[in-house]
Amino acid sequence: GSSGTGGTTGAQSTGDAGAKGGKVGIDFPRADSDFWNSYGKYVPQIAGELGVELMPPTNSQNDVAKLVANTQALTGQGAKAIIMAPQDTGAIASTLQTLENRKIPVVSVDTRPDKGKVYMVVRADNKAYGTKACEFLGEKLGGKGKVVELMGALSSINGRDRAEAFRSCMKEKFPGITVFEEPTEWEGTKAASMLQTRLEQHPDIKGVYMHAGGVHLAPTLQVLKAKNLIVPPEDPKHVFVISNDGIPQEFDAIRKGEIDATISQPADLYARYALFYAKAAIEGKTFQPGPTDHDSTIVQLPNGLEDQLPAPLVTKENVDDKALWGNQVK
Amino acid sequence: MTSPVKAVEAIGITKRFGPTTALNGAGIAITEGETHALLGRNGAGKSTLVSILTGLQRPDEGEVRFGGQPAPPLADRDAWRQRVACVYQKSTIIPTLTVAENLFLNRQTERGRINWRSLRTRARRLLEQYGVDVDADVLAGDLGVEQRQLVEIARALSFGARFIILDEPTAQLDGPAIQRLFARMRALREQGVTMMFISHHLDEVYEICQSVSVFRDARHIVTASVDDLPHDQLVDAMTGEATAAYEYRTRTVGASAPVVLAARNLRLAGRFEDVDLAVRAGEVVGLAGSGSSGKVGLAETLVGLRKADTGTVTVNGTEVKGGDVPSALAAGLGFVPQDRHHEGFVPLLSIAENATIPIAHKLGRFGMVSPARRRERGNQMIARLDIKTTGPDQPVADLSGGNAQKVVLARALADDPKALVVINPTAGVDVKAKHSLLGAVEDAVDRGAGAVLVSDELDDLRICDRVLIMFHGRIVKDVPRGWTDTELVAAMEGIDHQ
Amino acid sequence: MTTTKTPPVAAVPQGRRIQLGRFRDLTLVPVIIVLLIAGSFVDPIFLTPGNLTNVLQQQSALALVVLAEALILIAGKFDLSLESTVGMAPAVAVMFVIPVAAGGFGLELPGILAIPLCLLIGGLVGAFNGFLIMRFQLSAFIVTLAMMIVVHGLQLGLTQGKSLFELPESFLYLGSASWLGLPAAIWITGALFAVAIVALGYFRAGRSLYAIGGNADAARAAGIRVERVLWAVFVIGGVVAALAGVLETGRLGGISANQGVGWIFMAFAAAVIGGVSMDGGKGTILGALTGVLVIGLVENILTLKGVPGEWKQLVYGSIILVALMISRLAGGKAQD
Amino acid sequence: MTTTKTPPVAAVPQGRRIQLGRFRDLTLVPVIIVLLIAGSFVDPIFLTPGNLTNVLQQQSALALVVLAEALILIAGKFDLSLESTVGMAPAVAVMFVIPVAAGGFGLELPGILAIPLCLLIGGLVGAFNGFLIMRFQLSAFIVTLAMMIVVHGLQLGLTQGKSLFELPESFLYLGSASWLGLPAAIWITGALFAVAIVALGYFRAGRSLYAIGGNADAARAAGIRVERVLWAVFVIGGVVAALAGVLETGRLGGISANQGVGWIFMAFAAAVIGGVSMDGGKGTILGALTGVLVIGLVENILTLKGVPGEWKQLVYGSIILVALMISRLAGGKAQD
Numbered sequence A: 001g002s003s004g005t006g007g008t009t010g011a012q013s014t015g016d017a018g019a020k021g022g023k024v025g026i027d028f029p030r031a032d033s034d035f036w037n038s039y040g041k042y043v044p045q046i047a048g049e050l051g052v053e054l055m056p057p058t059n060s061q062n063d064v065a066k067l068v069a070n071t072q073a074l075t076g077q078g079a080k081a082i083i084m085a086p087q088d089t090g091a092i093a094s095t096l097q098t099l100e101n102r103k104i105p106v107v108s109v110d111t112r113p114d115k116g117k118v119y120m121v122v123r124a125d126n127k128a129y130g131t132k133a134c135e136f137l138g139e140k141l142g143g144k145g146k147v148v149e150l151m152g153a154l155s156s157i158n159g160r161d162r163a164e165a166f167r168s169c170m171k172e173k174f175p176g177i178t179v180f181e182e183p184t185e186w187e188g189t190k191a192a193s194m195l196q197t198r199l200e201q202h203p204d205i206k207g208v209y210m211h212a213g214g215v216h217l218a219p220t221l222q223v224l225k226a227k228n229l230i231v232p233p234e235d236p237k238h239v240f241v242i243s244n245d246g247i248p249q250e251f252d253a254i255r256k257g258e259i260d261a262t263i264s265q266p267a268d269l270y271a272r273y274a275l276f277y278a279k280a281a282i283e284g285k286t287f288q289p290g291p292t293d294h295d296s297t298i299v300q301l302p303n304g305l306e307d308q309l310p311a312p313l314v315t316k317e318n319v320d321d322k323a324l325w326g327n328q329v330k
Numbered sequence B: 001m002t003s004p005v006k007a008v009e010a011i012g013i014t015k016r017f018g019p020t021t022a023l024n025g026a027g028i029a030i031t032e033g034e035t036h037a038l039l040g041r042n043g044a045g046k047s048t049l050v051s052i053l054t055g056l057q058r059p060d061e062g063e064v065r066f067g068g069q070p071a072p073p074l075a076d077r078d079a080w081r082q083r084v085a086c087v088y089q090k091s092t093i094i095p096t097l098t099v100a101e102n103l104f105l106n107r108q109t110e111r112g113r114i115n116w117r118s119l120r121t122r123a124r125r126l127l128e129q130y131g132v133d134v135d136a137d138v139l140a141g142d143l144g145v146e147q148r149q150l151v152e153i154a155r156a157l158s159f160g161a162r163f164i165i166l167d168e169p170t171a172q173l174d175g176p177a178i179q180r181l182f183a184r185m186r187a188l189r190e191q192g193v194t195m196m197f198i199s200h201h202l203d204e205v206y207e208i209c210q211s212v213s214v215f216r217d218a219r220h221i222v223t224a225s226v227d228d229l230p231h232d233q234l235v236d237a238m239t240g241e242a243t244a245a246y247e248y249r250t251r252t253v254g255a256s257a258p259v260v261l262a263a264r265n266l267r268l269a270g271r272f273e274d275v276d277l278a279v280r281a282g283e284v285v286g287l288a289g290s291g292s293s294g295k296v297g298l299a300e301t302l303v304g305l306r307k308a309d310t311g312t313v314t315v316n317g318t319e320v321k322g323g324d325v326p327s328a329l330a331a332g333l334g335f336v337p338q339d340r341h342h343e344g345f346v347p348l349l350s351i352a353e354n355a356t357i358p359i360a361h362k363l364g365r366f367g368m369v370s371p372a373r374r375r376e377r378g379n380q381m382i383a384r385l386d387i388k389t390t391g392p393d394q395p396v397a398d399l400s401g402g403n404a405q406k407v408v409l410a411r412a413l414a415d416d417p418k419a420l421v422v423i424n425p426t427a428g429v430d431v432k433a434k435h436s437l438l439g440a441v442e443d444a445v446d447r448g449a450g451a452v453l454v455s456d457e458l459d460d461l462r463i464c465d466r467v468l469i470m471f472h473g474r475i476v477k478d479v480p481r482g483w484t485d486t487e488l489v490a491a492m493e494g495i496d497h498q
Numbered sequence C, D: 001m002t003t004t005k006t007p008p009v010a011a012v013p014q015g016r017r018i019q020l021g022r023f024r025d026l027t028l029v030p031v032i033i034v035l036l037i038a039g040s041f042v043d044p045i046f047l048t049p050g051n052l053t054n055v056l057q058q059q060s061a062l063a064l065v066v067l068a069e070a071l072i073l074i075a076g077k078f079d080l081s082l083e084s085t086v087g088m089a090p091a092v093a094v095m096f097v098i099p100v101a102a103g104g105f106g107l108e109l110p111g112i113l114a115i116p117l118c119l120l121i122g123g124l125v126g127a128f129n130g131f132l133i134m135r136f137q138l139s140a141f142i143v144t145l146a147m148m149i150v151v152h153g154l155q156l157g158l159t160q161g162k163s164l165f166e167l168p169e170s171f172l173y174l175g176s177a178s179w180l181g182l183p184a185a186i187w188i189t190g191a192l193f194a195v196a197i198v199a200l201g202y203f204r205a206g207r208s209l210y211a212i213g214g215n216a217d218a219a220r221a222a223g224i225r226v227e228r229v230l231w232a233v234f235v236i237g238g239v240v241a242a243l244a245g246v247l248e249t250g251r252l253g254g255i256s257a258n259q260g261v262g263w264i265f266m267a268f269a270a271a272v273i274g275g276v277s278m279d280g281g282k283g284t285i286l287g288a289l290t291g292v293l294v295i296g297l298v299e300n301i302l303t304l305k306g307v308p309g310e311w312k313q314l315v316y317g318s319i320i321l322v323a324l325m326i327s328r329l330a331g332g333k334a335q336d
């Protein structure tokens, strides 16, 4: 992964750079998740680096109605561009419409709104997470055996993207693997119960895919520990665990051999490019689809553009890579 | 008894509640235009019949007819309301609504928008008509039991129904209020209205009714003209045995007997003031007064239900904390509150448990309560006060009104109190039960307790060694034993004193 | 019996009494005034018509759920499933209308039917709740708790958890249009509150809710058809919740699988701090409305102030607690 | 005209009465039996000791919250904030103990103090609830609703929304150890339920909860110190909820910012379907326990059966609804 400053090579800057800066409003989607808290930490820091004039951030507590209210307040207070992370991608359409009418560009982080104009979506490809997890487990298990998938919430686009990609990849590439899909609503307590029950029912489960290390990591380890299943990969009893998110605790677990891999969802890059594009939008810059100077690709969407940031697979080999955001948080 | 037109008939009614048979093939027939008394001991099934005659409950067996026609289906409430109006024994006041709205519940207006101003006017007129001194705009929940009862009566009588049932309307009323009610009933009778009247005061029956039916143990026993059933026979029919009149005991209270309950310079703004009181062991002191004299407020202050503004209360030599029931109980007090539904019992708990809450600490060690000992105490209470029940484990909610009242007295007596304060203890209690209740109070006094008895009932007051008369919040007279009814009433009405 | 003639009705004390009675339900008014003053210090835009209009619009759908819940609470019952109806009724109604590609059932009924269908579905949920509670004599709390899960589960199952965002214009209209310079949602919500206030204040049917909630046996004895009225209240509650769903959908431009989830707590909070009792028979619709306003103003002020997300809940909860105390002190009466 | 005398109180029906009375609280037993049979058809693993032990362990923390809520409900009050205590009490207690780097306050008190501190914090929350409700005569529902937000907000604020992963071993012990082949959590929960059943059945203090919940004025008139008892109940509720937090933390191995969130609904559901009344004074702790078991078994069967995620809620809610009806029919009495 790279976290270089955000110039673009594939994209051309066609706007008149004379436009002066303006205030950027930002809404955080929730205050109760390790991943999003790291993101929240990066924002003011990187805003300083990039010289973005940031308004006090609002927080919509995972509630799209609050997001709408916050957006109204931010525009009322003079925001010239808005960064948001709508966890609910359908219900933000009217708001985007209103913002478009008021000529306020929007950068959407982490999720891609289904409808309504966005200046840029800054997001890693969540389908790729599912596929990478599938490929990792499929190879480790040699294409056969049983796997538990601790899913997020069905009502979340990220949960669904990860689940759908995992499901179709497994069907295509590893038809010999049985997958137990457990909807956990991003809750640790549900994850623990479901995993425990499944292991009781199928003691020969050999793989676990956790949609969110932030909530699923501790309970999964605790259940495996209770069953004495935390053993080195060489041991036939070993259960292969792959996670999503890439928070520091996941890295620790990888180092200790408790889990095998995670996909690092780049909290730092989310913050950096969200701010970068918001600033660019105020300055009137425009971008074109194509590769960027920061290992990513901009793709065309019906309602805007999406910069698909890299989300590297982290295993014991690269877990100490200083560039990974999970190694940078204090 | 046969007569050309029956305003209402109930034929062969049976009604069971789980293991209890409340009515067992019982019936009643009331001739048009007469005022008919329904008598029976507590739990005889009177109120159950009322609920069936007013269409609130469906009999398991039997039939109800109005004017010879079958009763309307239960769902058709309007049809029932046209045929019968009722003052139920259990309050049907809605505490969160105003008096005015309670009076005209579900008939606030014929159609369209309610005109609150005219509703209030109508309500005020109605209250005036019945001499009820209540503000139509206050919430009914803020009224006392007595005022609430008056509102219920005014409501039932105001319907213009041709048949009216009054289930113990007088149990919570004082003399003048009862007389006002009777005057009203007479006027209605002159207009040809049929009434069924339930009361445990037999003199009222003779005063206002023409005929009487007696129920006992869920069955109909006898129906007769009141003139054909003199007092003693009536009582015998109710109790099923020869029953003697209550024998008032005489006591001499020693001047040296210790004071077990005392009040000094007690004052509660708006209720009473300047109250000094001393009750000796072995003495029953009556507290009487007409409506709003402050007697109930005083009694409630003595027991700790209210906190006096100034002054002290001493129970059995201990000065108790104001407004703190537990400290009064701990000092040796027992009491019967005015409104049993409010402060008297916990409906879902059993008889035994309700009666033993104050002595729970004596029913086991280390905070434990032995169910066996509790049941044993319960059985003792049931026997002593003659409570009609399936057993000590029956919830008080399932008891008839009078029997519930006995449970409340049982609670007051549970701890062998040194001082006893009882407020209207015989409200809604049948003759025989009244004997056992008064007897229980006198027993306690004979055992060395001192008692304060608050009541408007002269019969109750007769057990008192002296009666304190309250008027406008002050004790104005101390009447020794040997008073006549007129003397006492005159004193209560404030006619004779300075 | 007295023979006193009815004296002429004294007009003076009456007026005073009514006023007092009304005030009891408006104990939140001082709280609202404090909030308005505090808000104007937090940010100058707070008191602008634009911002206040936003607050009202943001609260309008929740306000309708509060209205529905208040009716049901006053009648002495509960309905927790209202929140699920807010999401499910619009979602399913719309699925009858939109093409399969957009997540529909494939029936593609005329778009204009979506709103009536939505209200019908809400009413059906209410009717089913009423049926279970009255016929089987089940506890309203627990029936509607289960129904809350069932109704939301139905939405999740039918939509596969996906948001619906290709909605007929007619369905979005009410929640997004403006009439005479004010959002239509505010007019609609205002009108429904006005209707409810009048109905519960001046009509027998409305008054019967108080009677039933205050003492159902007494209401029955007074000839009120308790079961029928309660049933009607559940149906109305469901319809109003469905309408709240229509407004919310129009405001947000899409129906997510979470629409309405978590609202019921806020609805209870608003109704109860507005003076509606959980025990039934007490409180007014106007009081409930003040409860909604307090919640809306607090949220707006916190947003304008920019309280950091992780401390927001604490501040929010504390303000509600303080508001409760102010209203308790202003009202003078113990709450229940 | 008969002259039958009132028969002496018959001794025989008495015994039967008690039995019946006891059964009334166990109307869920048929439901549990149906579930056990259904489960054994769904998967042979279901009836194995291993699986049933898992169910019990998974439910033990929730069961403690149900226990706490049942006590409070029986005494005629509410406590919604219990769910937030489940997360906040362990989180804050642990923060006194762990180093700053792991998210602590920097005090680094001895690890052994974490559990006592946690219980103390739970008790303090309960005491504060009791204080507000009794002293200010505020509605318990609404106070604890606000406190639910405040308490959880405190956790969010103090932890900055982070999960705590590096916990003292002693803190994890209770929730993860096994004693005599059974998880310690099951022993602890079982013991506390036993204590509560005995206390509420046979001890003065316990019985007074029924008296207070059934008619607080009568309880007061009978000499029970109502306020004091209620206060104690709130404190005990808070402590038990904090203990639930300890067990849950041990089971999950970390404290997320969401620990306990959403539990209160399930706790109410379990208590009420188990026969505890929302009106106070009714129900037993044993009944509440059967409610927890039903919920745990339903969840377990659904997981074993592998119902597709999007339909799971619908199936779950429907089963609860059916269970309610079975228990209603078995119990014979109307619920409330």
Ligand SMILES: Nc1ncnc2c1ncn2[C@@H]1O[C@H](COP(=O)(O)OP(=O)(O)OP(=O)(O)O)[C@@H](O)[C@H]1O
Residues within 6 Å of the ligand: B017, B018, B020, B021, B022, B040, B041, B042, B043, B044, B045, B046, B047, B048, B049, B089, B388, B398, B399, B400, B401, B402, B403, B428, B430
């Ligand atoms: N809802 C009920 N559930 C169980 N038992 C009941 C119920 N209602 C009445 N009973 C029982 O039926 C019997 C008759 O009660 P009822 O109230 O009709 O007596 P009553 O003649 O009106 O007595 P009182 O003079 O005390 O009012 C009593 O034994 C009572 O316990």
Ligand SMILES: Nc1ncnc2c1ncn2[C@@H]1O[C@H](COP(=O)(O)OP(=O)(O)OP(=O)(O)O)[C@@H](O)[C@H]1O
Residues within 6 Å of the ligand: B142, B144, B146, B174, B270, B271, B289, B290, B291, B292, B293, B294, B295, B296, B297, B298
């Ligand atoms: N809850 C109350 N709040 C305020 N005043 C009350 C209340 N209850 C009664 N009062 C008033 O206090 C005075 C004394 O009432 P109290 O009940 O002590 O007298 P009482 O002799 O028992 O009257 P009654 O026979 O009418 O019950 C009366 O003026 C009464 O109207």
Ligand SMILES: O[C@H]1[C@H](O)[C@H](O)OC[C@H]1O
Residues within 6 Å of the ligand: A033, A035, A087, A110, A156, A158, A159, A186, A211, A212, A214, A244, A245, A265
């Ligand atoms: O959207 C999800 C996010 O990407 C992360 O995995 O944490 C859980 C969810 O918020």
Ligand SMILES: [Mg+2]
Residues within 6 Å of the ligand: B046, B047, B048, B089, B167, B400, B401
């Ligand atoms: Mg009776």
Ligand SMILES: [Mg+2]
Residues within 6 Å of the ligand: B146, B291, B292, B296
């Ligand atoms: Mg009196």
